[in-house]
Amino acid sequence: MLFGLAAADMGLNLLETMSMTILVIAGASQFTALVLLEENAPTFIIILTALAVNLRMAMYSAAMVPYLGQASRGMKLLLAYCNVDQSFGLASLRFPKETSWTVANRSAYFCGASMAIMPFWVVFSYLGASFGSLIPDSLALDFALPICFLSIVAPALRSLPHILAAAASIIGAITLSWVPYSLGLMISAIIAMIIGAWAEKWLKGCN
Protein backbone atom coordinates (compact mmCIF):
# COMPACT_ATOMS: atom_id res chain seq x y z
CA MET A 1 0.00 0.00 0.00
CA LEU A 2 2.74 2.39 0.97
CA PHE A 3 4.62 1.47 -2.18
CA GLY A 4 1.59 2.47 -4.23
CA LEU A 5 1.29 5.75 -2.35
CA ALA A 6 4.98 6.52 -2.65
CA ALA A 7 5.07 5.58 -6.33
CA ALA A 8 2.10 7.81 -7.12
CA ASP A 9 3.70 10.61 -5.12
CA MET A 10 6.81 10.36 -7.29
CA GLY A 11 4.89 10.43 -10.54
CA LEU A 12 4.72 6.78 -11.57
CA ASN A 13 1.41 6.04 -13.27
CA LEU A 14 -0.90 3.20 -12.29
CA LEU A 15 0.32 0.85 -15.02
CA GLU A 16 3.97 1.40 -14.08
CA THR A 17 3.29 0.96 -10.39
CA MET A 18 1.28 -2.22 -10.81
CA SER A 19 3.64 -3.73 -13.38
CA MET A 20 6.46 -3.22 -10.97
CA THR A 21 4.59 -4.74 -8.05
CA ILE A 22 3.42 -7.81 -9.97
CA LEU A 23 6.62 -8.47 -11.94
CA VAL A 24 9.18 -7.68 -9.27
CA ILE A 25 7.12 -8.50 -6.17
CA ALA A 26 9.89 -7.56 -3.73
CA GLY A 27 8.95 -4.48 -1.72
CA ALA A 28 12.34 -3.38 -0.43
CA SER A 29 13.96 -3.42 -3.87
CA GLN A 30 10.97 -1.59 -5.38
CA PHE A 31 11.42 1.19 -2.84
CA THR A 32 15.13 1.25 -3.57
CA ALA A 33 14.49 1.66 -7.29
CA LEU A 34 11.96 4.41 -6.59
CA VAL A 35 14.35 6.40 -4.43
CA LEU A 36 17.18 6.13 -6.95
CA LEU A 37 14.87 7.10 -9.82
CA GLU A 38 14.03 10.23 -7.90
CA GLU A 39 17.71 10.95 -7.35
CA ASN A 40 18.24 10.71 -11.11
CA ALA A 41 20.78 7.94 -10.73
CA PRO A 42 21.83 6.18 -13.97
CA THR A 43 19.55 3.30 -14.99
CA PHE A 44 22.27 0.68 -14.66
CA ILE A 45 23.12 1.73 -11.09
CA ILE A 46 19.42 1.71 -10.13
CA ILE A 47 18.95 -1.85 -11.33
CA LEU A 48 22.21 -3.01 -9.77
CA THR A 49 21.49 -1.49 -6.35
CA ALA A 50 17.90 -2.72 -6.27
CA LEU A 51 19.02 -6.22 -7.26
CA ALA A 52 21.65 -6.18 -4.54
CA VAL A 53 18.81 -5.74 -2.03
CA ASN A 54 17.35 -8.99 -3.36
CA LEU A 55 20.56 -11.03 -3.25
CA ARG A 56 19.44 -12.67 -0.01
CA MET A 57 16.91 -14.59 -2.10
CA ALA A 58 19.75 -16.47 -3.78
CA MET A 59 20.46 -17.82 -0.32
CA TYR A 60 16.81 -18.83 0.05
CA SER A 61 16.95 -20.52 -3.33
CA ALA A 62 20.04 -22.49 -2.33
CA ALA A 63 18.55 -23.46 1.02
CA MET A 64 15.43 -24.90 -0.66
CA VAL A 65 17.30 -27.16 -3.09
CA PRO A 66 17.35 -30.18 -0.73
CA TYR A 67 13.56 -29.90 -0.29
CA LEU A 68 12.33 -28.71 -3.67
CA GLY A 69 15.18 -29.66 -6.02
CA GLN A 70 13.25 -32.64 -7.38
CA ALA A 71 10.26 -30.61 -8.56
CA SER A 72 9.54 -30.39 -12.30
CA ARG A 73 11.03 -27.64 -14.43
CA GLY A 74 7.73 -25.79 -14.76
CA MET A 75 7.00 -26.11 -11.05
CA LYS A 76 10.41 -24.63 -10.26
CA LEU A 77 9.52 -21.51 -12.25
CA LEU A 78 6.41 -21.10 -10.13
CA LEU A 79 8.33 -21.85 -6.95
CA ALA A 80 10.92 -19.24 -7.87
CA TYR A 81 8.20 -16.62 -8.27
CA CYS A 82 6.83 -17.61 -4.86
CA ASN A 83 10.28 -17.37 -3.23
CA VAL A 84 9.73 -14.41 -0.91
CA ASP A 85 10.81 -13.68 2.66
CA GLN A 86 7.58 -14.99 4.14
CA SER A 87 7.32 -18.27 2.23
CA PHE A 88 10.98 -19.03 2.84
CA GLY A 89 10.63 -18.16 6.51
CA LEU A 90 7.69 -20.52 6.98
CA ALA A 91 9.09 -23.31 4.81
CA SER A 92 12.52 -23.31 6.43
CA LEU A 93 10.85 -23.90 9.79
CA ARG A 94 8.36 -26.50 8.58
CA PHE A 95 10.19 -28.67 6.01
CA PRO A 96 12.84 -30.08 8.38
CA LYS A 97 10.02 -31.23 10.71
CA GLU A 98 7.73 -32.83 8.11
CA THR A 99 9.97 -35.66 6.93
CA SER A 100 7.08 -37.60 5.36
CA TRP A 101 6.14 -34.80 2.94
CA THR A 102 6.63 -35.45 -0.77
CA VAL A 103 8.02 -32.85 -3.16
CA ALA A 104 4.44 -32.16 -4.26
CA ASN A 105 3.37 -31.54 -0.66
CA ARG A 106 6.29 -29.21 -0.12
CA SER A 107 5.70 -27.33 -3.37
CA ALA A 108 2.06 -26.83 -2.42
CA TYR A 109 3.03 -25.59 1.02
CA PHE A 110 5.60 -23.17 -0.41
CA CYS A 111 3.20 -21.64 -2.94
CA GLY A 112 0.40 -21.58 -0.38
CA ALA A 113 2.59 -19.71 2.08
CA SER A 114 3.38 -17.04 -0.49
CA MET A 115 -0.30 -16.76 -1.47
CA ALA A 116 -1.05 -15.76 2.12
CA ILE A 117 0.82 -12.52 1.48
CA MET A 118 1.31 -11.76 -2.21
CA PRO A 119 -2.31 -10.97 -3.21
CA PHE A 120 -2.45 -8.45 -0.37
CA TRP A 121 0.64 -6.68 -1.66
CA VAL A 122 -0.89 -6.39 -5.10
CA VAL A 123 -4.31 -5.21 -3.92
CA PHE A 124 -2.95 -2.69 -1.42
CA SER A 125 -0.41 -1.40 -3.86
CA TYR A 126 -3.29 -0.76 -6.26
CA LEU A 127 -5.31 1.05 -3.59
CA GLY A 128 -2.31 3.16 -2.66
CA ALA A 129 -1.60 4.11 -6.26
CA SER A 130 -5.25 4.88 -7.04
CA PHE A 131 -6.24 6.86 -4.01
CA GLY A 132 -2.92 8.36 -3.00
CA SER A 133 -3.68 11.61 -4.77
CA LEU A 134 -6.81 12.12 -2.66
CA ILE A 135 -4.78 12.34 0.52
CA PRO A 136 -3.97 15.95 1.52
CA ASP A 137 -0.36 17.15 1.79
CA SER A 138 -0.83 17.92 5.47
CA LEU A 139 -0.65 14.18 6.15
CA ALA A 140 3.04 14.34 5.21
CA LEU A 141 2.98 11.29 2.98
CA ASP A 142 6.40 12.28 1.68
CA PHE A 143 7.50 10.56 4.84
CA ALA A 144 5.72 7.29 3.94
CA LEU A 145 8.82 6.17 2.09
CA PRO A 146 11.34 6.62 4.91
CA ILE A 147 8.92 5.10 7.43
CA CYS A 148 8.37 2.14 5.15
CA PHE A 149 12.08 1.51 4.87
CA LEU A 150 12.46 1.77 8.61
CA SER A 151 9.60 -0.70 9.08
CA ILE A 152 11.53 -3.19 6.96
CA VAL A 153 14.87 -2.48 8.61
CA ALA A 154 13.86 -2.33 12.29
CA PRO A 155 12.56 -5.90 12.63
CA ALA A 156 15.49 -7.16 10.53
CA LEU A 157 17.98 -6.01 13.16
CA ARG A 158 18.01 -9.45 14.72
CA SER A 159 21.53 -9.56 16.11
CA LEU A 160 24.54 -7.42 16.91
CA PRO A 161 26.16 -8.02 13.50
CA HIS A 162 22.94 -6.86 11.81
CA ILE A 163 22.97 -3.68 13.91
CA LEU A 164 26.65 -3.03 13.16
CA ALA A 165 26.07 -3.53 9.44
CA ALA A 166 23.13 -1.11 9.53
CA ALA A 167 25.16 1.50 11.41
CA ALA A 168 28.04 1.16 8.95
CA SER A 169 25.57 1.52 6.08
CA ILE A 170 24.21 4.81 7.46
CA ILE A 171 27.62 6.29 8.24
CA GLY A 172 29.02 5.15 4.90
CA ALA A 173 26.10 6.44 2.85
CA ILE A 174 26.25 9.88 4.48
CA THR A 175 30.01 10.29 4.29
CA LEU A 176 30.16 8.95 0.73
CA SER A 177 27.17 10.91 -0.60
CA TRP A 178 29.57 13.00 -2.73
CA VAL A 179 30.52 9.96 -4.86
CA PRO A 180 28.94 10.37 -8.33
CA TYR A 181 26.21 8.14 -9.84
CA SER A 182 24.83 7.14 -6.41
CA LEU A 183 27.73 4.70 -6.15
CA GLY A 184 28.46 5.80 -2.59
CA LEU A 185 25.54 3.66 -1.46
CA MET A 186 26.93 0.54 -3.13
CA ILE A 187 30.37 1.12 -1.66
CA SER A 188 29.02 1.63 1.84
CA ALA A 189 26.76 -1.43 1.41
CA ILE A 190 29.73 -3.62 0.53
CA ILE A 191 31.67 -2.31 3.54
CA ALA A 192 28.61 -2.83 5.76
CA MET A 193 28.14 -6.42 4.53
CA ILE A 194 31.77 -7.22 5.28
CA ILE A 195 31.44 -5.69 8.74
CA GLY A 196 28.31 -7.75 9.43
CA ALA A 197 29.93 -10.97 8.25
CA TRP A 198 33.12 -10.35 10.22
CA ALA A 199 31.21 -9.43 13.36
CA GLU A 200 29.25 -12.66 13.06
CA LYS A 201 32.38 -14.73 12.65
CA TRP A 202 34.10 -12.94 15.51
CA LEU A 203 31.13 -13.41 17.85
CA LYS A 204 30.97 -17.11 16.99
CA GLY A 205 34.69 -17.43 17.69
CA CYS A 206 34.12 -16.05 21.17
CA ASN A 207 31.50 -18.61 22.08
Add this chain to the structure above:
Amino acid sequence: MILDPIQVWTVIIGLAIGTFFIRWSFLGLLGDRNLPGWVQRHLRYTAVAILPGLVAPFVIWPTATDGQTDPIRLTAALAALAFGFWQKSAIVAILSGFGTLYVLQLCT
Protein backbone atom coordinates in the same frame (compact mmCIF):
# COMPACT_ATOMS: atom_id res chain seq x y z
CA MET B 1 8.75 15.27 -10.48
CA ILE B 2 8.68 14.09 -14.08
CA LEU B 3 10.27 10.71 -14.64
CA ASP B 4 11.42 9.49 -18.03
CA PRO B 5 9.04 6.63 -18.98
CA ILE B 6 11.76 4.78 -20.89
CA GLN B 7 14.01 4.81 -17.87
CA VAL B 8 11.14 3.74 -15.60
CA TRP B 9 10.25 0.79 -17.84
CA THR B 10 13.89 -0.23 -18.25
CA VAL B 11 14.19 -0.33 -14.47
CA ILE B 12 10.92 -2.27 -14.06
CA ILE B 13 11.84 -4.91 -16.63
CA GLY B 14 15.50 -5.15 -15.65
CA LEU B 15 14.61 -5.47 -11.99
CA ALA B 16 11.85 -8.02 -12.72
CA ILE B 17 14.12 -10.29 -14.78
CA GLY B 18 17.04 -9.94 -12.40
CA THR B 19 14.96 -10.60 -9.30
CA PHE B 20 13.33 -13.64 -10.85
CA PHE B 21 16.73 -15.00 -11.86
CA ILE B 22 18.04 -14.55 -8.30
CA ARG B 23 15.03 -16.41 -6.89
CA TRP B 24 15.33 -19.19 -9.42
CA SER B 25 19.13 -19.42 -9.49
CA PHE B 26 19.98 -22.37 -7.29
CA LEU B 27 16.64 -24.10 -7.52
CA GLY B 28 16.53 -24.12 -11.30
CA LEU B 29 20.08 -23.77 -12.54
CA LEU B 30 22.85 -24.35 -10.08
CA GLY B 31 21.15 -27.26 -8.32
CA ASP B 32 22.50 -28.97 -5.27
CA ARG B 33 25.67 -26.98 -4.85
CA ASN B 34 26.12 -25.46 -1.44
CA LEU B 35 27.20 -21.88 -1.17
CA PRO B 36 30.42 -21.59 0.79
CA GLY B 37 29.90 -20.45 4.37
CA TRP B 38 31.58 -17.09 3.87
CA VAL B 39 29.29 -16.24 0.93
CA GLN B 40 26.19 -17.12 2.94
CA ARG B 41 27.50 -15.03 5.80
CA HIS B 42 27.81 -11.96 3.56
CA LEU B 43 24.46 -12.48 1.83
CA ARG B 44 22.69 -12.49 5.18
CA TYR B 45 23.55 -8.81 5.57
CA THR B 46 22.67 -7.48 2.10
CA ALA B 47 19.34 -5.94 3.12
CA VAL B 48 20.55 -4.32 6.36
CA ALA B 49 23.67 -3.08 4.55
CA ILE B 50 21.75 -1.21 1.83
CA LEU B 51 18.40 -0.06 3.18
CA PRO B 52 19.57 2.00 6.19
CA GLY B 53 22.05 3.90 4.03
CA LEU B 54 19.39 4.51 1.42
CA VAL B 55 16.90 5.95 3.88
CA ALA B 56 19.27 7.94 6.12
CA PRO B 57 19.59 11.02 3.85
CA PHE B 58 15.78 11.23 3.53
CA VAL B 59 15.39 11.19 7.30
CA ILE B 60 18.10 13.74 7.96
CA TRP B 61 17.45 16.03 4.96
CA PRO B 62 13.75 15.52 3.98
CA THR B 63 12.73 16.63 0.49
CA ALA B 64 9.46 18.10 1.81
CA THR B 65 11.36 20.68 3.87
CA ASP B 66 13.85 21.37 1.04
CA GLY B 67 16.60 19.50 2.79
CA GLN B 68 16.30 21.30 6.13
CA THR B 69 16.54 18.89 9.05
CA ASP B 70 13.08 18.62 10.57
CA PRO B 71 12.98 17.66 14.26
CA ILE B 72 9.45 16.26 13.89
CA ARG B 73 10.35 13.94 11.02
CA LEU B 74 13.58 12.93 12.71
CA THR B 75 11.74 12.02 15.93
CA ALA B 76 9.08 10.11 13.98
CA ALA B 77 11.76 8.12 12.16
CA LEU B 78 13.55 7.28 15.39
CA ALA B 79 10.22 6.21 16.95
CA ALA B 80 9.49 3.92 13.99
CA LEU B 81 12.94 2.41 14.26
CA ALA B 82 12.83 1.98 18.04
CA PHE B 83 9.32 0.49 18.24
CA GLY B 84 9.83 -1.70 15.19
CA PHE B 85 13.08 -3.01 16.64
CA TRP B 86 11.58 -3.58 20.06
CA GLN B 87 8.45 -5.38 18.83
CA LYS B 88 10.14 -6.93 15.76
CA SER B 89 7.12 -5.84 13.74
CA ALA B 90 6.79 -3.77 10.56
CA ILE B 91 3.20 -2.78 11.39
CA VAL B 92 4.21 -1.47 14.80
CA ALA B 93 7.01 0.53 13.15
CA ILE B 94 4.67 2.13 10.61
CA LEU B 95 1.98 2.95 13.17
CA SER B 96 4.40 4.39 15.71
CA GLY B 97 6.21 6.39 13.03
CA PHE B 98 3.09 8.01 11.61
CA GLY B 99 1.55 8.31 15.09
CA THR B 100 4.54 10.28 16.32
CA LEU B 101 4.62 12.40 13.16
CA TYR B 102 0.95 13.41 13.41
CA VAL B 103 0.91 13.97 17.17
CA LEU B 104 3.96 16.24 16.97
CA GLN B 105 2.57 18.10 13.96
CA LEU B 106 -0.69 18.76 15.82
CA CYS B 107 1.16 19.98 18.90
CA THR B 108 3.32 22.49 17.04
